[in-house]
Amino acid sequence: MKKENLTPIKRNDTCIVCGAKFEPRKDKLYCSDTCKQKAYNDRKQKEEMEGIGNNSNCLTNEAKQNILYTFYFKEYELVKETAKNIEGFKLAQNLTLEEYCFFRKNLSGEVSIDFIIEYIDNFDQEDLIDNNRKLKKKYDDFLDIYHSRSITLNELPEYLRDVTENS
Incomplete structure (x- = not known):
């Protein structure tokens, strides 16, 4: 049947x-x-x-291929919080997320929060504002990348987890 x-x-x-x-x-x-x-x-x-x-x-594989940079939001918060407690680091204290990502992209690997703050404070706020400065053009180019979704913000990297647990 x-x-x-x-x-x-x-x-x-x-x-x-x-x-x-x-x-x-x-x-x-x-x-x-x-x-x-x-x-x-x-x-x-x-x-x-x-x-x-x-x-x-x-993310689909195609979308993952478009990601150029990965940053850590918690690291950004740690940089701002730590810079507040150190006198004289004005740029790092008033840093926007976009500015942080712009400077952080030049540092690769496992770097300390103090090193990031010192690196950022080697620059002047005017470098990002004044159209006559070379860094302004690079910053504007980076912002185009930043706002085109070619950047991801992830959780805190493993090597910084000890820092947050001890604070």
């Missing part, structure tokens, strides 16, 4: 992309390959945008 299919066969006669009518066929949602490709491209674009908006763990 032959088993009968208990689930009804899905038949669609209207394209879900363009709304055009077509001859109903089993499990077909699109009137043409063009509409099928458009639906695929739209779905991929939506997945990428949702991945970027949520968490870096949810």
Whole structure:
């Protein structure tokens, strides 16, 4: 005895992309390959945008390839907090997140909070404001990258966790 299919066969006669009518066929949602490709491209674009908006763990491979820099928000907070307790480090004390990322990108690897503060304070606030200074152009270029979602902010790196637990 032959088993009968208990689930009804899905038949669609209207394209879900363009709304055009077509001859109903089993499990077909699109009137043409063009509409099928458009639906695929739209779905991929939506997945990428949702991945970027949520968490870096949810990023698609293509979105991950566009990430140029990764920074640590907690490290930024530690730099500002530590700089407040040290007299004379005005730039580090009044640092915006964008400025922190701009300076921090030049330091690679495991560096101490004190070293980051000293490095940042080698610069002058005017370097980032005055259009006649060379650093201003580099800062503006960096801001374009920063605001194009080519940067991620992550949790505190492992090597700094001891610093926060002891404070």
